[in-house]
Amino acid sequence: MGNYLAIVGRPNVGKSTLFNRLTKTREAIVEETSGVTRDRHYGYSNWNGFDFMVIDTGGYVVGSEDVFEEEIRKQVQLAIDESDVILFMVDVRDGVTPLDEDVSHMLRSSNKKIFLVSNKVDNMGYYSQSNDFYALGLGEVYSVSAMNGAGTGELLDVVVKEFSPEVDLSNDESIPKFTVVGRPNVGKSSLVNALLGDDRNIVTNVAGTTRDSVYTEYNRFGFKFKLVDTAGIRKKKNVSENIEFYSVMRSFRAIESSDVCILMIDAQTGMESQDMNILGVIERNNKGVVIVVNKWDLVDKGNNTHLEYAEAIRKKTAPFTDIPIIFTSVLNKQRIHKTLETIHEVFENRTQKISTSKLNDILLPIIQATPPPQASRERYIRIKYITQLKTHYPSFVFFCNLPNEVKDNYARFLENKLRKEFNFTGVPIKLFFREK
Numbered sequence: 001m002g003n004y005l006a007i008v009g010r011p012n013v014g015k016s017t018l019f020n021r022l023t024k025t026r027e028a029i030v031e032e033t034s035g036v037t038r039d040r041h042y043g044y045s046n047w048n049g050f051d052f053m054v055i056d057t058g059g060y061v062v063g064s065e066d067v068f069e070e071e072i073r074k075q076v077q078l079a080i081d082e083s084d085v086i087l088f089m090v091d092v093r094d095g096v097t098p099l100d101e102d103v104s105h106m107l108r109s110s111n112k113k114i115f116l117v118s119n120k121v122d123n124m125g126y127y128s129q130s131n132d133f134y135a136l137g138l139g140e141v142y143s144v145s146a147m148n149g150a151g152t153g154e155l156l157d158v159v160v161k162e163f164s165p166e167v168d169l170s171n172d173e174s175i176p177k178f179t180v181v182g183r184p185n186v187g188k189s190s191l192v193n194a195l196l197g198d199d200r201n202i203v204t205n206v207a208g209t210t211r212d213s214v215y216t217e218y219n220r221f222g223f224k225f226k227l228v229d230t231a232g233i234r235k236k237k238n239v240s241e242n243i244e245f246y247s248v249m250r251s252f253r254a255i256e257s258s259d260v261c262i263l264m265i266d267a268q269t270g271m272e273s274q275d276m277n278i279l280g281v282i283e284r285n286n287k288g289v290v291i292v293v294n295k296w297d298l299v300d301k302g303n304n305t306h307l308e309y310a311e312a313i314r315k316k317t318a319p320f321t322d323i324p325i326i327f328t329s330v331l332n333k334q335r336i337h338k339t340l341e342t343i344h345e346v347f348e349n350r351t352q353k354i355s356t357s358k359l360n361d362i363l364l365p366i367i368q369a370t371p372p373p374q375a376s377r378e379r380y381i382r383i384k385y386i387t388q389l390k391t392h393y394p395s396f397v398f399f400c401n402l403p404n405e406v407k408d409n410y411a412r413f414l415e416n417k418l419r420k421e422f423n424f425t426g427v428p429i430k431l432f433f434r435e436k
């Protein structure tokens, strides 16, 4: 189970308007296809503390100016396949149309949670007209105005009840689950094949906690690990036009189901914007990461090439620079062992628990020496104590008198100190400030 919300409906009912409203302030994931930056179709949203991803399937309908029933049908099927909750949007000013009836029919026969949203209810004048949509047989009708925001908060209040509060699908087992992500052709399958060798290395096949993931447990080169496999599990019928969409969705799901992700990049091209997007998803999901620069055999090397290369990558990933970078040639079987070793180290870093006394013994003197800047005249921020939360990933609470006054750059200073004193290489960490 993940927190995926899809918006479906006829063209022009207001799907993208709602999408933009939900994802507005969030970091966008821009997908680039053959150099053309397309509209974004996925974005993160948060409501009442629930993080979820919004999918605008409408963006995949080709020629959405004309109403092509077949296209809408595909869009709805996509939403049913790829999301957990579906918002079915209709236009209050048009009333029930035959196409709305077709879509309702498809949605009713799926077992997904559906919310019927009557849009363009900009004022109370339209409110009673929303009642027409009860005829679609999808239960409650939620009246909203995607344009001015009316009703959207009430809608989200009920929608987020369908989501899990903390999306972390990894359980507390001691064997790392990992996945290899990256752009096409960087060498992901080659690495996986090199790791897997023949079938005798398989320990077990374990169905994952998401319907899309299967973990296969291996014991290779002296390491136990579980590889998250999302591709090839569900055979798609006619998806050629949505191939990139599916591959992106799969990598999101694979990331969610993993403890540590290998972000593989091609040594010849370096870290590009797509790679940065994937890293953003990994960070956002608080997963461990190892950057693997593959096809190192194709690079002309001097003495310091790898250092310069790593430096160039860190410039791009800043402020998150505490990431292991490994230079491999999967072709020549170079540093495959090192890669596995590093995955395990990052896994250890991510699962470590630091006692409250140790944290305070080390951090409080540092804070005393370099306290937070004064909030304002006569107002001093005092950090009293620190404790690690029991989350799946490292997160720390700093109890203080004026939590809202702690500035980002001081938080970053604290994060750097934590990284310096303890080993969190390859692991995003979170800091919270709470009043005490």
Ligand code: GDP
Binding pocket: 009, 010, 011, 012, 013, 014, 015, 016, 017, 018, 058, 064, 119, 120, 121, 122, 144, 145, 146, 147, 148
């Ligand atoms: P989509 O094709 O379903 O993604 O629809 P769009 O989001 O592109 O919206 C279609 C048109 O409806 C645009 O001109 C929007 O400005 C307009 N629209 C969207 N939401 C509302 C709304 O709540 N009220 C009004 N009056 N217009 C809206």
Ligand code: GDP
Binding pocket: 182, 183, 184, 185, 186, 187, 188, 189, 190, 191, 294, 295, 296, 297, 298, 328, 329, 330, 331, 332
């Ligand atoms: P994927 O699309 O990321 O899974 O990439 P593949 O594993 O299919 O590899 C794409 C191509 O790159 C194939 O032709 C591989 O043989 C080649 N390749 C993979 N790793 C290396 C490497 O380390 N060096 C070189 N020169 N080629 C590689």
